[in-house]
Amino acid sequence: MIKLFEDYSLKNHNSFKIDVKARYFAEADTITDLIHFVKHKPLTQLPLIILGEGSNVLFKSDYNGVIIHPIIRGIEVIHEDGKHVIVKAGAGENWDAFVEWAINRHYGGIENLSLIPGSVGACPVQNIGAYGVEVSEVIESVETIDMTDGELKLYSKPECNFGYRTSIFKNELKGDKIITSVLFRLSRSPVLKTDYGEIRKKLKKYKDFDIRTLRTVIMEIRQEKLPDPAQIGNAGSFFKNPVITDEEFKKLVRIYPEIPGHPSDTPGQWKIPAAWLIEKCGWKDRCIGEAGTWSRQPLVLVNYGNSTGKQILELAESITRDVSEKFSIQLEKEVNVI
Numbered sequence: 001m002i003k004l005f006e007d008y009s010l011k012n013h014n015s016f017k018i019d020v021k022a023r024y025f026a027e028a029d030t031i032t033d034l035i036h037f038v039k040h041k042p043l044t045q046l047p048l049i050i051l052g053e054g055s056n057v058l059f060k061s062d063y064n065g066v067i068i069h070p071i072i073r074g075i076e077v078i079h080e081d082g083k084h085v086i087v088k089a090g091a092g093e094n095w096d097a098f099v100e101w102a103i104n105r106h107y108g109g110i111e112n113l114s115l116i117p118g119s120v121g122a123c124p125v126q127n128i129g130a131y132g133v134e135v136s137e138v139i140e141s142v143e144t145i146d147m148t149d150g151e152l153k154l155y156s157k158p159e160c161n162f163g164y165r166t167s168i169f170k171n172e173l174k175g176d177k178i179i180t181s182v183l184f185r186l187s188r189s190p191v192l193k194t195d196y197g198e199i200r201k202k203l204k205k206y207k208d209f210d211i212r213t214l215r216t217v218i219m220e221i222r223q224e225k226l227p228d229p230a231q232i233g234n235a236g237s238f239f240k241n242p243v244i245t246d247e248e249f250k251k252l253v254r255i256y257p258e259i260p261g262h263p264s265d266t267p268g269q270w271k272i273p274a275a276w277l278i279e280k281c282g283w284k285d286r287c288i289g290e291a292g293t294w295s296r297q298p299l300v301l302v303n304y305g306n307s308t309g310k311q312i313l314e315l316a317e318s319i320t321r322d323v324s325e326k327f328s329i330q331l332e333k334e335v336n337v338i
């Protein structure tokens with residue numbers, strides 16, 4: 001069924017808790033309804049966008065268009081062999097509830113992505129990643145509906161063009177496809193990845209550990225470091241970590257010998273922590289009105305109360321300008337500005 005709301009408040013549909021409205025908000029719980037909606041275009045003169053749980057978006061102002069909110073549910077094992085299971089999950093499932101579902105069955109591959117906010121449908125869009133794992137490592141395919149003619153299309157993993165916090169759905173096909181479900185290949189004999197950040201240190205307090213322990217530890221680390229959107233509006237990392245060339249990195253090391261950098265997946269390139277650049281520009285724990293940077297992680301921009309989307313954006317632009325002037329590095333937003 002499609003539920004259509006007019007002049008709809010989005011305050012509880014974006015993790016920044018920005019108080020804006022959508023002209024129309026259409027909630028759909030089946031593929032048939034979604035196809036019918038896009039084919040018949042009842043509000044054809046207005047622009048359309050898709051919204052999951054709103055944990056990676058920033059609304060600059062009211063949205064004078066139609067927001068499609070897919071809430072297609074369901075998690076099912078559609079194939080299994082000795083080593084793997086193929087699981088299909090509906091776009092409207094909550095991501096972390098899906099991780100919990102997998103852990104309860106001892107299926108491995110997504111435990112390091114515990115506690116990432118958002119929906120299953122959005123996970124391929126920016127290829128969510130954390131603690132040394134990207135969701136693309138376990139995605140088998142992505143089922144979609146075309147926004148203009150309602151045609152169904154399945155994208156295999158190579159067709160998704162996954163990269164660091166990106167995919168075809170964030171670039172060439174941005175806004176063109178509604179993801180209705182995602183198929184994952186999970187392992188029946190999980191190989192735990194514990195080499196990232198503080199994971200090993202935290203695991204030391206356990207005599208034995210398994211996939212459940214790893215999830216617990218990752219949740220602990222995240223809760224210590226990141227603001228809880230239920231308490232303080234935010235959308236996680238606001239910027240991507242910039243990737244620069246070998247030559248640019250060497251130039252910066254001469255001026256700032258302490259600059260951190262990790263070789264990126266592409267040879268000859270380095271990934272620099274954006275948080276370090278932001279802190280060096282004096283932006284740690286600073287505010288413009290009620291928009292600020294988070295004290296324990298300046299890469300996270302927060303709404304301390306009644307900030308508007310424009311104020312958060314103003315803060316982001318000031319940070320981007322200062323980082324560019326000091327380091328000649330252009331920060332790229334990870335959050336989708338609407």
Ligand SMILES: Cc1cc2nc3c(=O)[nH]c(=O)nc-3n(C[C@H](O)[C@H](O)[C@H](O)COP(=O)(O)OP(=O)(O)OC[C@H]3O[C@@H](n4cnc5c(N)ncnc54)[C@H](O)[C@@H]3O)c2cc1C
Nearest residue numbers: 050052053054055056117118119121122128129179235236
């Ligand atoms: C506290 C916090 C921590 C975070 N930590 C991480 C992290 O560690 N790693 C990480 O990668 N991200 C992180 N994020 C970002 C966010 O959780 C992810 O990007 C998540 O996948 C967004 O899901 P969503 O449902 O909220 O998407 P939304 O914010 O609603 O949408 C994001 C984008 O995806 C599109 N979209 C959403 N659903 C669909 C669909 N069904 N079909 C087509 N397009 C769709 C939207 O149009 C939009 O462009 C964090 C966010 C917060 C608030």
